[in-house]
Amino acid sequence: xxxxxxxFQPLTSQAITMALCTKTLGRSLHLLQDTPxxxxxxxxxxxxxxxxxxxxxxxxxxxxxxxxxxxxYSPPGKNLYCSIILKRAMPPDQVSGWLSxxxxxxxxxxxxxxxxxxxxxxxxxxPNDILIAQRKVGGLLCESSGMATANGVVIVxxxxxxxxxxxxxxADLHDLATSLSAEAGRPFDRAVLxxxxxxxxxxxxxxxxxxxxxxKQEYGLRCTTIGQRVRVEMSNGDRGNCIExxxxxxxxxxSLQIMLDDPQDRFTCVTPIAIRAGDVVHLRRKGSx
Amino acid sequence: MKKVKRSVRxxxxxxxxxxxxxxxxxARPAKHDTGPMGEHSQSIQSFIDLLKQHNLAELEFERExxxxxxxxESAAGLPLVVKSDTMAAGGPAQTDSQAAAVSEQTNGMxxxxxxxxxxxxxxxxxxxxxYVEEGDVVKKGQVLCIVEAMKLMNEIESExxxxxxxxxxxxxxxxxxxxxxxxIDPSSSS
Numbered sequence: 190x191x192x193x194x195x196x197f198q199p200l201t202s203q204a205i206t207m208a209l210c211t212k213t214l215g216r217s218l219h220l221l222q223d224t225p226x227x228x229x230x231x232x233x234x235x236x237x238x239x240x241x242x243x244x245x246x247x248x249x250x251x252x253x254x255x256x257x258x259x260x261x262y263s264p265p266g267k268n269l270y271c272s273i274i275l276k277r278a279m280p281p282d283q284v285s286g287w288l289s290x291x292x293x294x295x296x297x298x299x300x301x302x303x304x305x306x307x308x309x310x311x312x313x314x315x316p317n318d319i320l321i322a323q324r325k326v327g328g329l330l331c332e333s334s335g336m337a338t339a340n341g342v343v344i345v346x347x348x349x350x351x352x353x354x355x356x357x358x359x360a361d362l363h364d365l366a367t368s369l370s371a372e373a374g375r376p377f378d379r380a381v382l383x384x385x386x387x388x389x390x391x392x393x394x395x396x397x398x399x400x401x402x403x404x405k406q407e408y409g410l411r412c413t414t415i416g417q418r419v420r421v422e423m424s425n426g427d428r429g430n431c432i433e434x435x436x437x438x439x440x441x442x443x444s445l446q447i448m449l450d451d452p453q454d455r456f457t458c459v460t461p462i463a464i465r466a467g468d469v470v471h472l473r474r475k476g477s478x
Numbered sequence: 479m480k481k482v483k484r485s486v487r488x489x490x491x492x493x494x495x496x497x498x499x500x501x502x503x504x505a506r507p508a509k510h511d512t513g514p515m516g517e518h519s520q521s522i523q524s525f526i527d528l529l530k531q532h533n534l535a536e537l538e539f540e541r542e543x544x545x546x547x548x549x550x551e552s553a554a555g556l557p558l559v560v561k562s563d564t565m566a567a568g569g570p571a572q573t574d575s576q577a578a579a580v581s582e583q584t585n586g587m588x589x590x591x592x593x594x595x596x597x598x599x600x601x602x603x604x605x606x607x608x609y610v611e612e613g614d615v616v617k618k619g620q621v622l623c624i625v626e627a628m629k630l631m632n633e634i635e636s637e638x639x640x641x642x643x644x645x646x647x648x649x650x651x652x653x654x655x656x657x658x659x660x661x662i663d664p665s666s667s668s
Binding site: 256257258259284285288289290291292293316317329330331332333334335336337338343423430442443444465466467 | 597605621
């Protein structure tokens with residue numbers, strides 16, 4: 190359990206390894222003081238032979254990034270920035286399902302780890318923003334490469350705001366972001382947090398691969414987007430290319446199913462459309478402004 | 479018989495197209511075959527044409543000891559637009575018109591197709607230069623594009639050395655499972 194003494198200690202490989210109780214994830218560990226992006230470093234390591242389960246963790250990222258190259262604010266000494274390398278020879282017909290669900294099951298794992306350590310109950314904004322009290326406490330960016338070959342690799346990148354007080358966020362993030370310490374009122378040991386989320390991820394990942402996990406159900410219980418009115422910006426903040434509607438469920442492939450406010454045809458009057466990429470904004474209910 | 483089309487995929491099952499799943503596996507050997515199928519090669523081609531023409535998923539024909547059953551793995555004719563659970567991952571949605579359009583142009587070319595349903599991006603971020611342009615020579619393993627689904631950015635690489643002859647999808651637009659994205663000419667690499 191985190192203590193206020195160890196919470197502000199620098200991350201060390203020894204502290205992480207001592208806290209680790211996984212079989213594979215994190216057993217090969219690269220701890221960096223700073224790196225442009227843990228995802229980029231992990232992809233490079235993976236393509237140069239790093240084994241399945243290798244974890245890259247950095248105290249700070251100089252070019253931390255989110256979806257479509259957006260900047261991920263990554264100050265040193267406070268937060269958790271890590272990337273996990275997943276390698277698996279996958280039958281071609283299962284690749285699509287694997288790629289679809291890894292980002293969602295990873296988000297569930299992170300939420301579960303936070304809940305176990307803090308007692309807070311994070312929710313998920315589709316597909317994998319981690320929210321506490323409707324503010325973003327963390328996010329995931331997954332990347333894959335070489336899926337047509339025997340050397341396919343998926344990188345699960347996780348950024349979590351851990352020990353930042355709310356006034357430490359840049360002004361434009363004040364109302365949007367939060368941290369574990371801000372919500373729980375105490376600091377957290379990042380090594381313990383990393384070990385916990387790797388355990389939760391390994392558990393779900395192995396269960397998913399063996400076909401026994403009902404990730405869809407667990408994800409659905411966490412996903413706060415379901416039941417909300419939403420706007421989906423289909424490509425890079427392009428308001429002209431967005432839709433509004435009611436998020437009704439999660440599809441079998443992890444897609445977000447939306448009943449459109451303005452159906453385009455007879456088909457979408459009665460059937461939800463499936464969203465697989467885009468920025469989801471939770472809207473207030475009509476007339477509640 | 480010269481192979482008219484080769485599909486390269488970043489994972490996923492082979493795309494089901496008439497050229498691949500029927501012509502290559504059934505009709506092609508018939509040309510040199512002296513067995514019972516040989517004399518029917520013309521008939522087989524006409525059945526394939528019939529299948530294409532009427533956009534059928536399956537066709538079975540039997541007469542005088544000769545029976546042929548042609549089946550496409552894809553339910554061609556599904557709408558291209560992403561709608562509902564029927565288009566879940568793994569659900570092929572390549573239309574016949576696409577398959578036909580590509581096979582006509584792909585003599586000797588390599589077609590790079592999408593392994594997943596998602597959104598196609600030609601560059602890593604909106605402000606960045608595209609990974610490749612038409613006319614570029616690409617190396618084996620070079621990233622051509624990204625297809626995003628569920629916030630997983632899936633890099634799609636070229637499996638061959640060659641020249642990008644045609645970019646078949648529009649950046650930031652949805653693409654379907656098996657949809658052709660690039661045409662690459664392996665014979666033109668300098």
